Amino acid sequence: MARRILPGLPLTLGITLVYVAIIVVLPLGALIFKAASLGPEDYWRIVSSERAMASYRVTILCALAATLFNLVFGLALAWVIVRYRFPGRRFVDALVDLPFALPTAVAGIALTTLFASNGWFGAPLAAIGIKVAYTPLGIIIAMAFTSLPFIVRTVQPVLEELDPALEEAAQTLGASDMEIFLRVILPQLAPALLAGLSLSFARSLGEFGAIIFIAGNQPFETEITALLAFIRLEEYDYPASAAIASVMLFAAFTMLAVTNLLQARALRYTVKG
């Protein structure tokens, strides 16, 4: 056997594999097993029912909107935290993690209170005809709130490491600030942005606690897929719940695969050869 420099590979590898098997593979396996206990026809009927299809549409469209919002706002936030020195910067920096630390139900209740038609934000918005709570807009806000840290925290370290000489070089070559941002900074952030976007999107697809308070949960209108699976569970219809959950699982895996491919493409310039 080849000699290894670092000790403990068999032990750590063993623990890791067992852990992954018990915590990740087993539950997902059970889920698929449960869903598979339905015949193909029943499975198809459940996952393609009108109510399920409406829930996919609501979930995916809201998650897309929330992710796009976070792309712009999260990038701006990371930019400001990294590039500017202002009083309270460290506080803002710490605040970014709040959506991670906060129980999502608390976030949901807080957002609902704020955006209810008599809330601090909801009342003025209602006055100009914008209703947030119990509409898809509320779902988007809840999703954006809970997934914002993903973009900030993936982009921030890359932004910090960018060599300022690259921007200076671009300046001496006559580039405007916008050109520098688009041609020099953004391409280097692309892999991190992509990772942040996919995590943010995945989190939004799966978010439950923060959304159900503010969404109103009207079937076909504001009912997200995770809630539909939960409702089936409460009805003791385990196979149907598993079937709907398996669709979400499949969506998550596909997305991660696509993101990995895109990231590899975006990073091809770092390959030596």
Next chain:
Amino acid sequence: MKIRLDTVVKTFDTFRAVHGVSLDIESGELVALLGPSGSGKTTILRMVAGLEFPDGGAIYFGDENATDIEVRHRGVGFVFQHYALFPHMTVGENIAFGMKVSKTKRSAAEISGRVEHLLRLVQLEGLQDRFPAQISGGQRQRVALARALAVDPKVLLLDEPFGALDANVRRDLRRWLRKIHDELGITTLFVTHDQAEALDLADRVVILDKGKIVQTGTPEEVCRAPASAFVMNFLGDANRLKVTVSGEKAQIQNVTFDAPDIADGPAELFFRPADVTWREDGHGIQATIARVIDRPDSRRVLALTVDGQPIEFDAAPEFPFRADAHGFVEIRRPRVYPA
């Protein structure tokens, strides 16, 4: 384009990095800013580029006061010590960058033609589709130079461009840079802390210490007549002996040297290790040999004067080494500076 710095001052917070530097660089000249680390070379170069703005004084490009012109409109080519190539762009895209963002619109064919021309100039034909991570340090620095030249700069500024490279590559690249400069005739200001590089490459050397110019001249002028003990020391190995001056004569033991314009009192005598002859008898400064260091083309001898001051000198490789051998040091080209 002629460049003129007129009593330029730069202060960072409370630290004054550049103290009233004035300097004229003639059109087409290649000038080296030479000084130890922290002497303000980079700061001066960055002010000429417009990457830093002076707190006082002015910088002229030709007759135009360029002090407040933004870097992107100043028309300088800047080469950074660590290349600063755009990592996500190929070599060709790096070189084309300045033309693509330029106000002067060029066709794609024109740009690619010019990229090819520049690649030939820096001898990197065929590498345009590589990424910077895929080429060597010397090649990267040549790409950086091609990129800077692509926008037809009025002035070329280089900040320790070969500082991160191996000794052999450095020597090749500086001869090559001189050749390119002679071909293009572009006014060039070049920063280095390596005296060999400055003397090898430059028409004129500007020596800096603690944010001030201490001497300006051709390589010959600064080598043959260093203006101060600092310059003497900085340009190469130098021996330093304590001497006493009286009536413009410096004395050590019973040997005297001319010391024109040096006030009476303690002073320092400097001479190069190559300017020493060792004599078994005769007259000179008395010393004993302590050690030798062998070099490919000579033998460096370490000796001590009778009053314990160290002297180093270069002798032929055949120089016989006997520890504690007693003899006399005869000095050529001595220089006396105030202590």
